Amino acid sequence: MIYHTDLFEKMRALGAVENASLSELTSFHVGGTARFLLRPRSYSDIRDAAALCTENAIPFVLLGRGTNVLASDDGFDGLVIRFDTPIHAPVYDGSRVVACCGTSLMQLSRDTVKRGLSGMERLAGIPGTVGGACAMNAGAYGGEIRQILKRIRILHGGTDEWVTVSDTDLGYRTSRFSFPDAIALEAEFQLAFDDGTASETMQICMEKRREKQPLELPSAGSTFKRPPGHFAGALIEQCGLKGYSIGGAQVSTKHAGFIVNTGSATEADISELIARVIEVVKEKTGVTLEPEIKRI
Numbered sequence: 001m002i003y004h005t006d007l008f009e010k011m012r013a014l015g016a017v018e019n020a021s022l023s024e025l026t027s028f029h030v031g032g033t034a035r036f037l038l039r040p041r042s043y044s045d046i047r048d049a050a051a052l053c054t055e056n057a058i059p060f061v062l063l064g065r066g067t068n069v070l071a072s073d074d075g076f077d078g079l080v081i082r083f084d085t086p087i088h089a090p091v092y093d094g095s096r097v098v099a100c101c102g103t104s105l106m107q108l109s110r111d112t113v114k115r116g117l118s119g120m121e122r123l124a125g126i127p128g129t130v131g132g133a134c135a136m137n138a139g140a141y142g143g144e145i146r147q148i149l150k151r152i153r154i155l156h157g158g159t160d161e162w163v164t165v166s167d168t169d170l171g172y173r174t175s176r177f178s179f180p181d182a183i184a185l186e187a188e189f190q191l192a193f194d195d196g197t198a199s200e201t202m203q204i205c206m207e208k209r210r211e212k213q214p215l216e217l218p219s220a221g222s223t224f225k226r227p228p229g230h231f232a233g234a235l236i237e238q239c240g241l242k243g244y245s246i247g248g249a250q251v252s253t254k255h256a257g258f259i260v261n262t263g264s265a266t267e268a269d270i271s272e273l274i275a276r277v278i279e280v281v282k283e284k285t286g287v288t289l290e291p292e293i294k295r296i
């Protein structure tokens with residue numbers, strides 16, 4: 001895309017920088033260059049950037065911490081808005097908390113437990129932002145965003161509004177508060193007062209994670225959604241694919257549900273490996289795996 005001088009100026013005025021490495025912005029650590037990168041410092045930064053891109057037909061994408069994303073080796077010829085820093089601190093009112101969507105979910109979960117609240121303790125090991133977690137309806141060990149998210153402030157089609165969340169708004173690793181349908185700005189969670197078990201539950205969940213997941217290597221977490229009635233990792237292992245590699249991408253030897261970057265992976269390696277895993281699992285078990293990760 002050709003960017004005229006006045007557009008460059010407008011991007012600069014927003015605070016966007018040029019030529020940012022997507023491999024540094026995503027947890028897989030692969031991908032080419034984003035033409036522009038903006039780290040918003042206010043909600044109006046996000047609103048202005050979205051409006052500028054829409055008015056000028058500039059492609060743009062919203063990221064949290066990029067922990068569920070696979071970025072193309074070809075890069076992204078547009079603006080990446082990385083909403084990964086809180087614009088304000090969480091606001092507590094009894095067992096309710098309102099958090100900026102740029103807040104770290106891990107940090108918020110720990111804080112709530114420390115304050116004697118329960119509801120986020122099982123989510124404490126999930127990397128990424130509150131916004132990314134709402135967009136993905138993130139969950140682990142029986143806890144899920146859907147159980148606690150009550151209201152959400154979203155930007156969509158130029159409108160900025162608080163929405164009361166209903167049961168059908170969030171599904172398995174999906175929600176209607178996900179970019180490009182919406183940009184989540186703030187989220188209100190209804191928690192409960194801790195009966196004295198939240199801290200221990202959090203520790204147990206974190207320990208299970210350290211034991212079972214390849215946290216020492218770059219990944220985007222579970223590569224595939226859980227197919228109904230099965231576990232993706234178990235199916236992949238059963239097909240003899242644990243440890244299977246293409247280039248620098250490998251089906252983790254620790255947890256077959258994770259594809260990891262062993263150091264030199266490209267997006268092409270990871271994409272090829274995903275396709276191969278889907279093909280073999282379908283052939284040998286009849287189950288169709290669906291990727292959980294999003295693409296730029």
Ligand SMILES: Cc1cc2nc3c(=O)[nH]c(=O)nc-3n(C[C@H](O)[C@H](O)[C@H](O)COP(=O)(O)OP(=O)(O)OC[C@H]3O[C@@H](n4cnc5c(N)ncnc54)[C@H](O)[C@@H]3O)c2cc1C
Nearest residue numbers: 064065066067068128129131132133135138139179184221
């Ligand atoms: C080691 C590891 C372990 C993981 N474990 C789990 C787990 O146990 N459970 C689980 O559910 N996930 C897990 N994940 C995946 C990932 O951490 C979650 O999906 C997380 O919620 C994504 O947050 P993020 O801020 O990184 O979002 P990103 O990866 O940046 O974005 C994910 C999607 O959400 C959209 N998005 C991000 N922010 C917003 C926003 N403010 N408004 C609208 N849309 C937005 C993006 O456009 C993109 O489509 C794991 C990942 C890793 C690397």
